[in-house]
Amino acid sequence: MADSNALEGLTQALRKLPGVGAKSAARMAFHLLQHDRPAALQIARALEHAVSSIQHCSLCNTLTEMDVCSTCANPQRDRSKLCVVETPADQAALERTLAYKGLYFVLMGKLSPLDGIGPNDIGLQKLFDRVVPKDGSGRPLPPESREVQEVILATNFTAEGEATAHVIAQALKSRGAQVTRLARGVPVGSELEYVDLGTIAHALVDRR
Amino acid sequence: MADSNALEGLTQALRKLPGVGAKSAARMAFHLLQHDRPAALQIARALEHAVSSIQHCSLCNTLTEMDVCSTCANPQRDRSKLCVVETPADQAALERTLAYKGLYFVLMGKLSPLDGIGPNDIGLQKLFDRVVPKDGSGRPLPPESREVQEVILATNFTAEGEATAHVIAQALKSRGAQVTRLARGVPVGSELEYVDLGTIAHALVDRR
Ligand SMILES: [Zn+2]
Ligand SMILES: [Zn+2]
Numbered sequence: 001m002a003d004s005n006a007l008e009g010l011t012q013a014l015r016k017l018p019g020v021g022a023k024s025a026a027r028m029a030f031h032l033l034q035h036d037r038p039a040a041l042q043i044a045r046a047l048e049h050a051v052s053s054i055q056h057c058s059l060c061n062t063l064t065e066m067d068v069c070s071t072c073a074n075p076q077r078d079r080s081k082l083c084v085v086e087t088p089a090d091q092a093a094l095e096r097t098l099a100y101k102g103l104y105f106v107l108m109g110k111l112s113p114l115d116g117i118g119p120n121d122i123g124l125q126k127l128f129d130r131v132v133p134k135d136g137s138g139r140p141l142p143p144e145s146r147e148v149q150e151v152i153l154a155t156n157f158t159a160e161g162e163a164t165a166h167v168i169a170q171a172l173k174s175r176g177a178q179v180t181r182l183a184r185g186v187p188v189g190s191e192l193e194y195v196d197l198g199t200i201a202h203a204l205v206d207r208r
Numbered sequence: 209m210a211d212s213n214a215l216e217g218l219t220q221a222l223r224k225l226p227g228v229g230a231k232s233a234a235r236m237a238f239h240l241l242q243h244d245r246p247a248a249l250q251i252a253r254a255l256e257h258a259v260s261s262i263q264h265c266s267l268c269n270t271l272t273e274m275d276v277c278s279t280c281a282n283p284q285r286d287r288s289k290l291c292v293v294e295t296p297a298d299q300a301a302l303e304r305t306l307a308y309k310g311l312y313f314v315l316m317g318k319l320s321p322l323d324g325i326g327p328n329d330i331g332l333q334k335l336f337d338r339v340v341p342k343d344g345s346g347r348p349l350p351p352e353s354r355e356v357q358e359v360i361l362a363t364n365f366t367a368e369g370e371a372t373a374h375v376i377a378q379a380l381k382s383r384g385a386q387v388t389r390l391a392r393g394v395p396v397g398s399e400l401e402y403v404d405l406g407t408i409a410h411a412l413v414d415r416r
Contacts, residue, residue, distance in 0.1 A: 004273045006258045013254035016247035018239045024227065026297065029258070031226045033271055034316050037259050039224035044255040046221035047240070047248045050214045054241055063241055065212045089234065108242050 007033070059130070061123040062088050062106040071104060078102045080149040082131065084168060086110050086156060094154060102152070105130060110155060111164040124168065132175045143176040153181045215241070267338070269331040270296050270314040279312060286310045288357040290339065292376060294318050294364055302362060310360070313338060318363060319372040332376065340383045351384040361389045 007029055014025035032040040056062065057069035064070075071077065071091075081102025085091045091104050109122040119125070131148045132140045151172055155161035169179045184202035186195050215237055222233035240248040264270065265277035272278075279285065279299075289310025293299045299312050317330040327333070339356045340348045359380055363369035377387045392410035394403050 004258075004262055004271055006254075006261045006273055007271055010254040010258040013247070013251045016244060016251065017236050019232065019235070027227070028225050030271075030295065030297075032255070033258060033262055036224060039221070040255045040259050043221045043224065044252040044259075046214075046218040047252040050212075050218040050237070050241060051245050051248050051252075053214045054212050063212055063215055063238075065214055087238065089238075 056108070056123075057106075060104050060106055061108055061126055062091065062104070063108075076101070079147055081152060082148045082150070083152040083154050084127065084165075085154045086161060086164070090154065090156070102150075107155070107164070110160045111167060112160050119167070122164075124171075127168065128171060128175070131172055131177050140175060143178075146177075149178060151177055151179045153179060157182075157184060264316070264331075265314075268312050268314055269316055269334055270299065270312070271316075284309070287355055289360060290356045290358070291360040291362050292335065292373075293362050294369060294372070298362065298364070310358075315363070315372070318368045319375060320368050327375070330372075332379070335376065336379060336383070339380055339385050348383060351386075354385075357386060359385055359387045361387060365390075365392060 010029045010033075011022070011025045014020055014028050015022060017025075020028070032043075053065050054063050055065070055067075057064045057072055058067050059072040060069060062069055062071075066073075078101050081100075082105055083091075083094065083100060083102055084105045084107065085094065086107050086109065088106055091106055094100055094104075105123070105127050107122040107124070107127070109117060111117060111119065111122065131146070131151055133146065135141055151168075153165040153168060155165045155168075165181060169181070172179050183206050184199065185206055186192065186199060186203045192200065218237045218241075219230070219233045222228055222236050223230060225233075228236070240251075261273050262271050263273070263275075265272045265280055266275050267280040268277060270277055270279075274281075286309050289308075290313055291299075291302065291308060291310055292313045292315065293302065294315050294317065296314055299314055302308055302312075313331070313335050315330040315332075315335070317325060319325060319327065319330065339354070339359055341354065343349055359376075361373040361376060363373045363376075373389060377389070380387050391414050392407065393414060394400065394407060394411045400408065
């Protein structure tokens with residue numbers, strides 16, 4: 001674009017951002033260098049700081065600067081319930097409801113065979129070890145001795161989220177864990193006339 | 209979003225990128241930290257390198273790592289012609305035509321009174337000094353002694369680009385410079401039926 005390897009290198013680097021193509025990357029590089037060099041340095045420092053300080057919570061797998069995140073470390077939470085979500089944003093959405101006081105497990109992804117994302121690429125083994133811990137001799141604790149008494153699957157109601165929930169449910173049920181799924185149904189405040197048929201059908205099946 | 213000031217700081221910083229809102233910034237931060245930490249560091253280093261090494265060409269004002277960019281330093285270019293463009297991308301588009309062998313002046317913007325961008329925010333004074341240099345006693349050189357014999361205005365054919373061209377043309381003509389404008393007209397290869405009326409009207413006026 002202009003007369004500079006540094007500019008070309010910056011444009012190439014910015015293309016690694018999700019959703020940013022060649023034109024957007026060139027526009028971003030031009031904007032930062034021409035109009036907002038302080039922002040360029042702010043972004044650079046924020047990236048370096050985040051990469052060096054953010055790890056996964058050893059309990060729930062979310063991104064945190066501590067070994068155990070503040071949710072997992074909160075003594076007020078009900079440790080017998082574990083809600084499985086795909087991302088921190090999904091966890092935040094559930095937290096905003098103020099309707100859940102248990103703990104979380106954040107998969108940081110979903111099963112997606114077409115993209116090559118299998119059980120080892122999301123935190124499934126870490127989840128299984130959390131729900132079904134082993135005793136001193138390496139045997140799974142019996143269900144009544146486990147801290148987690150209920151696993152609530154709150155993956156998204158997309159094809160991939162449903163498949164992920166299905167795999168987790170099968171694996172955990174076979175190990176004697178109690179597994180539930182968020183109810184599918186008609187969104188609060190919506191008129192049936194405008195709700196899609198699949199949602200109504202599920203709401204009928206899941207009626208209570 | 210998650211349990212981290214560093215993540216929040218990164219998300220805020222990424223929002224400084226043009227066209228990136230809160231949701232995009234959060235998605236970018238999550239993607240980099242979860243899936244591509246090498247890219248995060250690559251972007252950080254490219255930003256720092258670009259900010260420290262890229263300046264404006266002392267002759268044409270474009271972004272470059274040298275004092276004088278490679279185009280301005282090229283002895284093959286016709287130094288009597290100066291083509292004024294808004295951005296390096298516009299210059300690159302003209303270069304791709306292989307139809308122009310003169311030099312450029314890159315405004316790095318356009319006049320935009322509504323956004324508070326006036327003559328001092330783009331390189332207008334630098335352009336005027338380039339086209340109408342002063343002699344040893346501070347008087348403008350007479351037209352026949354100037355290096356630049358023709359200024360070709362190639363700002364965009366938008367309202368702001370036209371206004372910018374108008375302001376430059378007035379200022380330079382009053383100083384005795386020869387100023388031309390890229391022809392407006394029907395795009396090559398297009399059918400009149402599908403060309404907008406304003407373009408056809410201009411093509412009629414500018415017929416040759
Ligand atoms: Zn945690
Ligand atoms: Zn130059």
